[in-house]
Amino acid sequence: MDLRFRGAEPSEEERAAVDALLGPPASAWDGGGRSEADLRVAVRAESQRDMLLPALHAVNDRVGWISEGALDYICRRLTVPPAEAYGVATFYSLFSMEPRPKRVLHVCTDLACQAKGGEDVRRQVEERLGPPGTSWHESPCLGLCERAPAALALEAGTPPKAQVYAPANASLTLGSPTPNGTTPSLDVAGDAPVAAAVPQAGQDGLTLLRRVGTTDPASLDDYRAAGGYTALRRAFELGPAGVIREVLESGLVGRGGAAFPTGRKWDATARQPDHPHYLVCNADESEPGTFKDRVIMEGDPYALVEAMTIAAYATGCAKGYLYIRGEYPRATARLQHAIATARARGLLGDDILGKGLSFDIELRRGAGAYICGEETAIFNSIEGQRGEPRSKPPFPVEKGLFGKPTVVNNVETLVNVLPILERGARAYAAAEPKLFCVSGAVERPGVYELTFGATLRELLDLTGTTGTTRAVLLGGAAGAFVTDLDIPLTFEGTRNAGATLGSGVVLVIDDTVDMKRLLLRIAEFFRDESCGQCVPCRVGTVRQEEALHRLSRRVSDDDLVLLREVGQTMRDASICGLGQTAWNAVESAIDRLGVFR
Numbered sequence: 001m002d003l004r005f006r007g008a009e010p011s012e013e014e015r016a017a018v019d020a021l022l023g024p025p026a027s028a029w030d031g032g033g034r035s036e037a038d039l040r041v042a043v044r045a046e047s048q049r050d051m052l053l054p055a056l057h058a059v060n061d062r063v064g065w066i067s068e069g070a071l072d073y074i075c076r077r078l079t080v081p082p083a084e085a086y087g088v089a090t091f092y093s094l095f096s097m098e099p100r101p102k103r104v105l106h107v108c109t110d111l112a113c114q115a116k117g118g119e120d121v122r123r124q125v126e127e128r129l130g131p132p133g134t135s136w137h138e139s140p141c142l143g144l145c146e147r148a149p150a151a152l153a154l155e156a157g158t159p160p161k162a163q164v165y166a167p168a169n170a171s172l173t174l175g176s177p178t179p180n181g182t183t184p185s186l187d188v189a190g191d192a193p194v195a196a197a198v199p200q201a202g203q204d205g206l207t208l209l210r211r212v213g214t215t216d217p218a219s220l221d222d223y224r225a226a227g228g229y230t231a232l233r234r235a236f237e238l239g240p241a242g243v244i245r246e247v248l249e250s251g252l253v254g255r256g257g258a259a260f261p262t263g264r265k266w267d268a269t270a271r272q273p274d275h276p277h278y279l280v281c282n283a284d285e286s287e288p289g290t291f292k293d294r295v296i297m298e299g300d301p302y303a304l305v306e307a308m309t310i311a312a313y314a315t316g317c318a319k320g321y322l323y324i325r326g327e328y329p330r331a332t333a334r335l336q337h338a339i340a341t342a343r344a345r346g347l348l349g350d351d352i353l354g355k356g357l358s359f360d361i362e363l364r365r366g367a368g369a370y371i372c373g374e375e376t377a378i379f380n381s382i383e384g385q386r387g388e389p390r391s392k393p394p395f396p397v398e399k400g401l402f403g404k405p406t407v408v409n410n411v412e413t414l415v416n417v418l419p420i421l422e423r424g425a426r427a428y429a430a431a432e433p434k435l436f437c438v439s440g441a442v443e444r445p446g447v448y449e450l451t452f453g454a455t456l457r458e459l460l461d462l463t464g465t466t467g468t469t470r471a472v473l474l475g476g477a478a479g480a481f482v483t484d485l486d487i488p489l490t491f492e493g494t495r496n497a498g499a500t501l502g503s504g505v506v507l508v509i510d511d512t513v514d515m516k517r518l519l520l521r522i523a524e525f526f527r528d529e530s531c532g533q534c535v536p537c538r539v540g541t542v543r544q545e546e547a548l549h550r551l552s553r554r555v556s557d558d559d560l561v562l563l564r565e566v567g568q569t570m571r572d573a574s575i576c577g578l579g580q581t582a583w584n585a586v587e588s589a590i591d592r593l594g595v596f597r
Helices: 012-022 047-061 067-077 082-089 118-129 171-172 218-227 229-250 262-270 292-299 299-316 328-344 375-382 411-415 417-424 425-430 457-462 489-497 515-529 535-553 557-574 576-579 583-594
Strands: 101-109 136-139 151-155 161-165 277-281 315-322 349-352 357-365 404-410 433-440 448-449 469-474 480-482 505-510
Touching: 012 047, 012 067, 047 067, 047 082, 047 375, 067 082, 082 349, 082 557, 101 118, 161 328, 218 262, 218 299, 218 328, 229 262, 229 299, 229 417, 229 425, 262 299, 262 404, 277 299, 277 375, 277 411, 292 299, 292 328, 292 411, 292 433, 299 315, 299 328, 299 357, 299 404, 299 417, 315 328, 315 375, 349 557, 375 404, 404 411, 411 417, 417 425, 433 457, 448 457, 457 469, 457 505, 469 583, 480 576, 480 583, 515 535, 515 576, 515 583, 535 557, 557 576, 557 583
Parallel strands: 101 136, 277 315, 277 404, 315 357, 433 505
Antiparallel strands: 101 151, 151 161, 349 357, 433 448, 469 480, 469 505
């Protein structure tokens, strides 16, 4: 491979950040100083492209931005063409290739925050800090919807720091130091206890949320005392085939929105003769209005570690990747601690619990790209490519991560495996739990656990509503608005109502919300988050936004016709779910709420 470098040199701080991750370079061939021996010996350079994203994070976390010299040094160390690395670095919104302050503020402008006054916060911050782009940014959903409006400050350094402002106002979001004058710690200063996001915390009868708020998330002993690792021991008794049989009989389907049967996915992966097999946990929870996975990871991290271990045992995976979104600093810290503790206690690594199972987990942070929640885009991101979806077939169970059979599940799907093995498939299926993320015009926003079959009205009776409810957005930006509160909250029930359960988003809209502005925000979101790989999505999301801007000023039948044609084209011809669902919420608002009529 002929690598073309421009001769830019990294600073000592940038070099130290990369070397801390990769270790010191062995020779000039991988970025070290040139010696006499290097001139006489040629070595075969092996690309380590899968370390590109962690290396970019290492520099960005310590310095605040990625210079040309730092990028060149990363490319020398990993044997990656600089032009391709530049394409990757500029794909993610949390990275910057231009100088900027070490402390950067991200102000959420997405749906839940907009419904709770986020626009006022954004406007006041702009008045005091100037236009967005350097010291602050307009951000898509930060996953703090239960405390909207929200903002997150990320500060580069050794170590990097984070500070949460939720609910936020202009004066809070502008403060760098804490009230006593010290700098916020990595444990995410200002963040509320995770139990605050679970109004049902401590109640009897909970399944997936039973330990959140009642068990110390940092203590493995507390987790085991509360029933932890009972499911893994049961898995060893059943054997891999027995575990898959239980998951199949339980009827568990994916909780990320696609609702594909989990047992079938596991069975197909386990049967593949090609090895190694990989397990990927999709914790890149970026759908506007969604925060259930964040709550599980912050409040019950060992449950996810145990569930991933069971999935790996059943499907024959020796390596698992936990891909978590970059806007979740506290969840990242909790999981890093849980993984390290489990490894130190013999619950990860070689010969787990003396049963001959070898499995370990590597945590990978995303860097601000909604599209990486698509299962094949995650593979590209982990491999050091741009996070663009792949065409299917082949499907991940045949050729996934690194071209090998791969099973991909999200956080909620995986933790459901624990009660399946603890109770048995039939008992689980009789009272199957589902998590809902409720925000907007409600008295008690947060994550709620109900059994499948409860109605939307029953859920809102638990949360309480404020004002006059105009509509409910189910499924997030990729979902649909509904007005019938008696819809059963099941995949079939919502589908019959022309909506989708999706990832469990329930955003309540009252009559104070400007629906035209809300639809514009949805269109802006999809325009920004489209990876641009396919024409229907790349062009269609822009045309959709343009038509909505015109309609917000003057209703035109021509623009309504154009909007429907563009939406149908995106739905029929886009490669992945982003383009296929970008029109859903807009269509439902026009047809059911009479917006633009």
